[in-house]
Amino acid sequence: MHPVEHPTYLADIRFLFTDRDMRCMGNAGIDLRTYEGVKFNADRIYFNVREGSMPPPHLKRRWSKKKAETFYNWMRDGFPRGFAPQNRDLPVSASAVGRLRRNLADFDKNSEELDLLVRAFEGILKLDEDDPDNPNAYFNVAGVHWLPEPLYCRHHENAYNPWHRAYLLKFENALRSIDGCKDVTLPYWDIESDEIPSVLFDPPFDKYTFPSAVRAPNGALSAAKGDTTQRFEKQEIIERIQQYRVRENIVEALSATRWEDFNGWAGADPWITFPDGTRYPDHKAIILAHDGGHAACGPTMRSPNLAAFDPLFWFFHCNWDRLWWRWQQLYSGTTLADFKTLLDGDAYWLTDPVVNGLDPFGVRADEMIDSRELDVEYAHPPKELIPDASEPLIAAARSSEGIxxxxxxxxxxxxxxxxxxxxxxxxxxxxxxxxxxxxxxxxxxxxxxxxxxxxxxxxxxxxxxxxxxxxxxxxxxxxxxxxxxxxxxxxxxxxxxxxxxxxxxxxxxxx
Incomplete structure (x- = not known):
């Protein structure tokens, strides 16, 4: 359909480049995987595609004059970023991956898959007593989130979603370490639903008893040996989810076409600038929904020191990982290369060897982008509310751009x-x-x-x-x-x- 008279980066320009183009030009110092990289090198890119020197003629991927005209029109219009087109047709095949994570609400009360999940949970809980040094023991895996492990806090920053994706794999692998449970898969709790699966209030998912004391870094006691996790009753959780507008914040996040607006904390633009020039990162979107969800569930889930010890945590966080994957699928950001095109700022946090390490899992943030490469897929709720893509809120604009x-x-x-x-x-x-x-x-x-x-x-x-x-x-x-x-x-x-x-x-x- 070229030439496009008024193209945008997210709807048109990013799809002009193949994976091979991106690799080849990356070796030449031109980053075709990000908006900033393409914008910064636009003159060089246009010169080469117009003259026919990129891609090389023998590769049979030369741009037509109409494609080059689309790129020129984008430059002429001031490099508009625009909106990513949505892809709502997302069929999921159970045979496509080894780990298909399903909605816990779809589990039958007396089903074999629920029995397997219970057996796996009870198995890692029993390791607390039988083999407390086992890294798969529940206390040890839950302790990685905050305490008693060294603080690995990766909240309210770009690494929040990749870190928790790696953490879920660690927990799921612990469940699979139990005899007879090698195929168990962690289901998710759909927090947008009006109901909470009653099984979450039955053993072994209803509470956890601490086999050891948990202390904060300053020595303060967070939980004593023998204490149990505390959670609100089902109806109160539902009411507090409404009070914190968790569903509304999820919908807002899913309507965002930029990573920075979806992630909602670290990044180029979720910042509030006051007339005196002071600027603050804005706590919103998926991070805001996540934090409100924690607060809605009860005393233990409200505290990062203890949250992962409540069995609810794992079903809760499985859903946040699903929502991130849902967003990636909606805006064509499921591969690392495609995900980088959705970034408005620098992609250093994905690639810098110091910043992108996800301790203590021995993986990097860029390795956690494509869920399918991790052998993980989600069966999304069939009636899930998916909003239309919306423009990001802006507080100001250049007069030439207009608002x-x-x-x-x-x-x-x-x-x-x-x-x-x-x-x-x-x-x-x-x-x-x-x-x-x-x-x-x-x-x-x-x-x-x-x-x-x-x-x-x-x-x-x-x-x-x-x-x-x-x-x-x-x-x-x-x-x-x-x-x-x-x-x-x-x-x-x-x-x-x-x-x-x-x-x-x-x-x-x-x-």
Whole structure:
């Protein structure tokens, strides 16, 4: 269909290059796998394709004049990034992979697959007592998430999804180490569903008893030997999922066509800039949904120190990995090369040997991108809500580019400048209008954030609430902070001890 009069990078340009083009030009120092790489080298690329020297004629992949004209039109229009076309037709074949992770809600109560899962769980739990030094013992695998292992915290950064994908494989392999369970596959809990599978409240999935004490890096006791994990009742979890707007945040994340907007913390553009020039990373999208989901489940799941000890954690996180894979499939980012085209910023975190190592798993972030190469696929819920792709929110634009005001009643209220390093544990921010709660969202973090290298990277952050104009019109806006304790307590925490928070109200803008 070339030439395209007004092409964009995500819809047209990135598909002009083959894998072989990318490898060959990468050897010449031209990165065709990222938006920035193609934009930076656009003049050189156009010169070569126009003159017919790239790709070499003998490879029979030379661009037609119409293809070259499409590329020129993209340059002429100012290198628009645009939107990735969605691919919603995603059939899953059980024979395609060795590990097909299914919805736990689809397991029959007395089925063989549920019996196998129970046997595998009971097997690694029994290792706590019979072989406590076994790396597949439940206590040892769960302890990798935070405590008592050295802190491997990879939350609120680009490595969050790849690290947890590797972690799920480690846990699933532990389950498979039990005799007779070599084919067991971890199912997921679809947190968007209105129901929670009742089996999650039956042994061995209902709770965990600590065989040893767990202490934070500062020596504080997080759990004593003999303590059990604590979780809310089923109906309360459902209500809190609604309260934290977990489903809405998932839908927003799935509508994002850029990695930075889906991931929602680290990256080029989820930043809030105030009139005085101060900038804060915005806590939103899939990370916001994840943190709210943790907070909704109960005292143990609220605490990174202990969360992975609650058996619910594994079904919960299997779903977050599924949602990341779902997003990759939607926007043609399932291979490493294709995934890099969805990045707006630098891809160093995927390739830098220092940054992309996922300790303690002995793998790299770039090795965790293609789930199929890991022999993993997901059977997605057939009625899952998939939103249309949407433009990323922008707060400003160059006058030459222009912006438009979206005609709707929703506004964005941001609480920014929150210093998380001064807050000892997971917490929630509550948006108040005339002292009445309007919205609330949670942040999942260590009780010792100053001792966490990842937390220290981005100590201050912003959190954005989308509200109806009528909810806040002519009302005084303020914010409150509540701290979650490992014991299930919730206590007010003075905002004055958490930096110098500010409130910014914005209307929705689009390019």
């Amino acid at each position: 438009r005001v979206v005609d709707e009643d929703r506004v964005l209220v941001t609480v920014a400048g929150i210093d998380r390093l001064e807050i000892p544990g997971s917490f929630e921010i509550v948006l108040l209008a005339d002292e009445q709660p309007v919205r609330r969202n949670a942040l999942f973090q260590s009780t010792t954030p100053k001792l966490c290298p990842t937390c220290r990277k981005q100590g201050e952050f912003a959190i954005t609430f989308e509200v109806d104009r009528s909810e806040i019109l002519d009302r005084k806006l303020s914010a409150a902070l509540n701290l979650y304790g490992d014991d299930g307590s919730v206590s007010p925490f003075p905002l004055s001890q958490a930096g110098d928070p500010k409130i910014l109200v914005r209307i929705k803008l689009a390019a």
